[in-house]
Structures are given as structure tokens and as C-alpha cells.
Amino acid sequence: MIINNVKLILENDVVQGSLEVQDGAIRTFAESQSRLPEAMDGEGGWLLPGLIELHTDNLDKFFTPRPKVDWPAHSAMSSHDALMVASGITTVLDAVAIGDVRDGGDRLENLEKMINAVEDTQKRGLNRAEHRLHLRCELPHHTTLPLFEKLVNRESVLLVSLMDHSPGQRQYADRSKYRDYYQGKYHLTDAQMDRFEEEQMALAAQWSQPNRQAIASACRARDIALASHDDATHAHVEESHQIGSVIAEFPTTLEAADASRQHGMNVLMGAPNIVRGGSHSGNVAAHRLAALGLLDILSSDYYPASLLDAAFRVADDDANGFTLPQAIHLVTRNPARALNLQDRGVIADGKRADLVLAHRKGEHIHINHVWRQGKRVF
Known part of the structure; x- marks a missing residue:
């Protein structure tokens, strides 16, 4: 699974990029966009740990x-x-x-x-x-x-x-x-x-x-x-x-x-x-x-x-x-x-792919999707 076009909330920084998940864990992330057509578009939202x-x-x-x-x-x-x-x-x-x-x-x-x-x-x-x-x-x-x-x-x-x-x-x-x-x-x-x-x-x-x-x-x-x-x-x-x-x-x-x-x-x-x-x-x-x-x-x-x-x-x-x-x-x-x-608890290579995708809607932080160990649960 690849999540594209997101603001990754890392331990010490926020970067625009993409993240790849394999076998329930974070395989890699990058400050660039994936060109693979099957990548999910995060629509510029924040991607943070569960x-x-x-x-x-x-x-x-x-x-x-x-x-x-x-x-x-x-x-x-x-x-x-x-x-x-x-x-x-x-x-x-x-x-x-x-x-x-x-x-x-x-x-x-x-x-x-x-x-x-x-x-x-x-x-x-x-x-x-x-x-x-x-x-x-x-x-x-x-x-x-x-x-x-x-x-x-x-x-x-x-x-x-x-x-x-x-x-x-x-x-x-x-x-x-x-x-x-x-x-x-x-x-x-x-x-x-x-x-x-x-x-x-x-x-x-x-x-x-x-x-x-x-x-x-x-x-x-x-x-x-x-x-x-x-x-x-x-x-x-x-x-x-x-x-x-x-x-x-x-x-x-x-x-x-x-x-x-x-x-x-x-x-x-x-x-x-x-x-x-x-x-x-x-x-x-x-x-x-x-x-x-x-x-x-x-x-x-x-x-x-x-x-x-x-x-x-x-x-x-x-x-x-x-x-x-x-x-x-x-x-x-x-x-x-x-x-x-x-x-768990951070976005880093090898950590569990417990993830939250969220957007700000006016004053409210709206949760779009949630994954646990790479499986979408919301």
C-alpha cells in the first residue's frame, strides 16, 4: 500500500511526501510523490501515527x-x-x-x-x-x-x-x-x-x-x-x-x-x-x-x-x-x-503501520481514514 500526497508528521519534522506499507509495517517514506497509479491520494492531509x-x-x-x-x-x-x-x-x-x-x-x-x-x-x-x-x-x-x-x-x-x-x-x-x-x-x-x-x-x-x-x-x-x-x-x-x-x-x-x-x-x-x-x-x-x-x-x-x-x-x-x-x-x-x-508511536521504517489520515475542516480536525498494521479499519 502506498499513501501519496500527504504531510507526514515525523518525530521532528513535517514533510510533504508519500509512505509505503508492506506486511503491516512501514517499509519506507519519502519527501516525494509516488508515480505508481495504485497509490492512494491523501489529498494533502496529515498522516500521523495511530x-x-x-x-x-x-x-x-x-x-x-x-x-x-x-x-x-x-x-x-x-x-x-x-x-x-x-x-x-x-x-x-x-x-x-x-x-x-x-x-x-x-x-x-x-x-x-x-x-x-x-x-x-x-x-x-x-x-x-x-x-x-x-x-x-x-x-x-x-x-x-x-x-x-x-x-x-x-x-x-x-x-x-x-x-x-x-x-x-x-x-x-x-x-x-x-x-x-x-x-x-x-x-x-x-x-x-x-x-x-x-x-x-x-x-x-x-x-x-x-x-x-x-x-x-x-x-x-x-x-x-x-x-x-x-x-x-x-x-x-x-x-x-x-x-x-x-x-x-x-x-x-x-x-x-x-x-x-x-x-x-x-x-x-x-x-x-x-x-x-x-x-x-x-x-x-x-x-x-x-x-x-x-x-x-x-x-x-x-x-x-x-x-x-x-x-x-x-x-x-x-x-x-x-x-x-x-x-x-x-x-x-x-x-x-x-x-x-x-x-509503534512514530512514523519510521519498520514500525507498525498504525496510521491516521486527517484534514482540517475550518476549526475542526476531521479524521478521514485509520489503519492498524496496514489494514484499513476506518
Whole structure:
């Protein structure tokens, strides 16, 4: 396959040219046009590596499209997968939560349903994108470690994150915000919320630290990438670094982002934060971190189409000095390196032919086609 007449977004440059694919890999590329009649005309669009998504909760939406509605697993997986590739995402880590704050986390049946769907469809070659797993471990629960131990040896697990959403911790250092969020989410009376908050604080005091140490140790032993989550202070970051975290997911403050970088961790922020112009929960804005050179990876989090949109917005913002290749690294090369996926994330000879062809339509970046290992999937 030859893709002609495209702006190739390379590691350090953008060049007008063509690219050739053979046996699922990039064979060569050139700053010239192919004269072969079978070459596909890219019509002057950008050709960039397939996007790599490290943290998306999108799968849940298709398994439970409405409260108390359980959707058939393979239908849910197919719809989720289609949205991923339509957003330019060719490698996706589907995040599944272990240790739910409301039900105590005892949800192995539902977890198995989702995980089995991811693994079965991937094994059978039914998915357009490549799907792996991200285990999100809510630390303040007695069920978290047993569930983690049942799942961590699955071959599809590439990333584990450690979360503590208990009152007074990290994202909810301001306990009034904790009350506002959970009281609104679960429609609790003041008295019910008081009891819920007390229960969560007691669980955190008993389980957070033992679970943090045990899960981190298991990840180090298995060489699984570890991520912190919602760190807010230098002390949080120091703790995350000491247990081996390589990714800092959604640091909530400039202090935490800066400390994460000083400790060699990749700072990951939400692409919706970029698209919306700030955090919906009042935390540090991703564009501010970009302007200070403290942004390494973007994740679509809850909105898949935000990923490529955000990368181009970063490149368009003169305040931060990102070139277009550097901005594209946020959603391709950098997440690949964080997971040690050496075969993808850049346009280079021998790398996987995971590719996205996109054009700018006014203010919008429109995805025309997507290929995974040379096979067109969108």
C-alpha cells in the first residue's frame, strides 16, 4: 500500500511526501510523490501515527448504557471499539475499576464480563483497534487487593493505577467538594452523606497504605507500568515515585506536576481539559502545564474524540511553544515509550503501520481514514 500526497508528521519534522506499507509495517517514506497509479491520494492531509490511549472509561458506557441496563458484552465491545478507531485510536488501554467507592468494590462478575469481552474479541481478531487493560485500583477497600490478585496475571494488563478518592485525599483534599460530588451522584441526604463519609474515611485508614504497597510490589515484580492518580502535593509525588510509578495521572496542582517531572515521571493530563480550556473540577489546567513544559501525555479519559483535537490545539497555542510533531508525541510516541511499546508511536521504517489520515475542516480536525498494521479499519 502506498499513501501519496500527504504531510507526514515525523518525530521532528513535517514533510510533504508519500509512505509505503508492506506486511503491516512501514517499509519506507519519502519527501516525494509516488508515480505508481495504485497509490492512494491523501489529498494533502496529515498522516500521523495511530493514537495511543492509556486511560479511557468509555467501555463502561456501552456495558451499562443506562442505570440498571446490562448490554450484551460483544455488542457493547463492538460499539466501543468502533468509536475508538473513529477517533484515530489504534492502541487503547480499557480502564476497569477495582474497588468501587459505593458498593465496596465486590464486582468481580461485572469485571470479568468486561475483561473477557476485551480479551476474547482481541484474541479472535474482531477488534479494529488493539485493546489491552488498565486496572484502576481504588485503594481504601478490603476487596481491592484480592480482586487485583485475580486479575494482574492476565496477559492483557499493561498498566495499573493507584487511586484514593476518600475524603481529604488528593482530588478531594477539600472535603466540601467530596460531599458535593458524592451527595449529588448518589442522591444522599445529609445524614446519609455523613455516614458514607465516615465509612470511607475508616476504610481509607485501614486499607489504603497496605494496598498501595502490595499492589506496587506486584507490579514491580511483573514489570507492569504503574501510575499515580490525582497527586496534589510534593509528598504525594514522593510517595508515588518511591513505589515505582512511571506515569503521573491527572496531577491536580502545578506543584504536583512539577514534582512529578523532577522525579522522572510522565505527566498525563486529560484531553478534555485542553478542549474545554480547563478542568471541570477546578484543578490545574492542562494548557497551563503545556505552557510550562510540564505535559508529556494526553488521555481522552471520558471523551474519545478529544484526543486528536487536543493535540492540534496544543500545537496551535503559541503560548506553549509546542511544534506539531511535539504535540502529536503527546498522543503517540510518549504513551508508547511510557509502556515500553517500542514497535509503534512514530512514523519510521519498520514500525507498525498504525496510521491516521486527517484534514482540517475550518476549526475542526476531521479524521478521514485509520489503519492498524496496514489494514484499513476506518
